[in-house]
Amino acid sequence: MSHSGQEPSELFQLIQALRRYAEVADRTIDAAGHRSGLHRTDLRALTILMQRQAAGLNTSPTDLGRMLSLTSASTTALVDRLVANGHAQRTPSTTDRRRVSISHTDTAALDGRKIFMPMARSMADRLSEFTPEQMETAIEVLAAATEALDTFETPGPSPTNAPS
Amino acid sequence: MSHSGQEPSELFQLIQALRRYAEVADRTIDAAGHRSGLHRTDLRALTILMQRQAAGLNTSPTDLGRMLSLTSASTTALVDRLVANGHAQRTPSTTDRRRVSISHTDTAALDGRKIFMPMARSMADRLSEFTPEQMETAIEVLAAATEALDTFETPGPSPTNAPS
């Protein structure tokens, strides 16, 4: 809406395109996860676990819950689910006997690929028509949009029972 | 992963960027809706209602449920919620007394803007650094990616109690 008067159309259309893509991606991921018996929170949790595990970080239930904006109760239930269907495991800390480390299993990594690979392939097929320069531009725009959204809300501090 | 050998990096990075954006957008929208007491399904429903209403289409509970992949039971509950918090209203059809048309209220449109406008503004601020040509490119890439995901799964026909 509000613009200085130069090129309103492109910016508006771009934001619209971003919105539409987010919508469709969300729906598609949800559906794909659903087919594999994984709910959206479980998918998010596994994504986080994989990223952190790949980065050499270990993840406590508290960490996971905070990153997903879940209460400790929900986090326990979430980890229970993941453990029950073989996608994660609990490893007690040796130094602090209250602490538990959550790590994803190989099955989880495999199932994750099984869910995301078809989507990635479909996109790759369609997107390979663009030139590297165009891709580069799109990457930069996406990064900027992501950053804008990411810095949009600062999670703020959280007491033991976190969200809301 | 699989590529012919020319420029693996850009395409891969692009898909990665799309994935990351989807993730952050999802989380942000979810959080924003949560703050306004609207759950993701309600938000989706309102989005659909606004689009269709703007296009001059009217929407039955069956339509809405099908587009959201909900059962008729869930759809009734959804519409009940929307009506209860003043975001939608039921209008019985004059020609077929079994039929009901769902339409969003002005409050809903207002609340929708209240939720999405800050995000859009934040993105607009950040994205206005790009040239119209770059935006154009990004729009095309996003459209292609959206299309790839959208045609990814054909919903297929659905009996009275739809999903799963």
Next chain:
DNA sequence: GGCAGATATCTCGATCATCGAGTGAATGCA
């Protein structure tokens, strides 16, 4: 005109993810 089947919406009981509050054990500080 009237009845059988189709269609649209809603109701009922159950399941499951999440929440708020609180418990018990382990830790660290005074």
Next chain:
DNA sequence: TGCATTCACTCGATGATCGAGATATCTGCC
């Protein structure tokens, strides 16, 4: 040693969703 804090978990409740079916209305056919 004593006490507040931290961490993971348990319990009861809430609410979105589901599957199955009830109810009302419409349509086609005799």
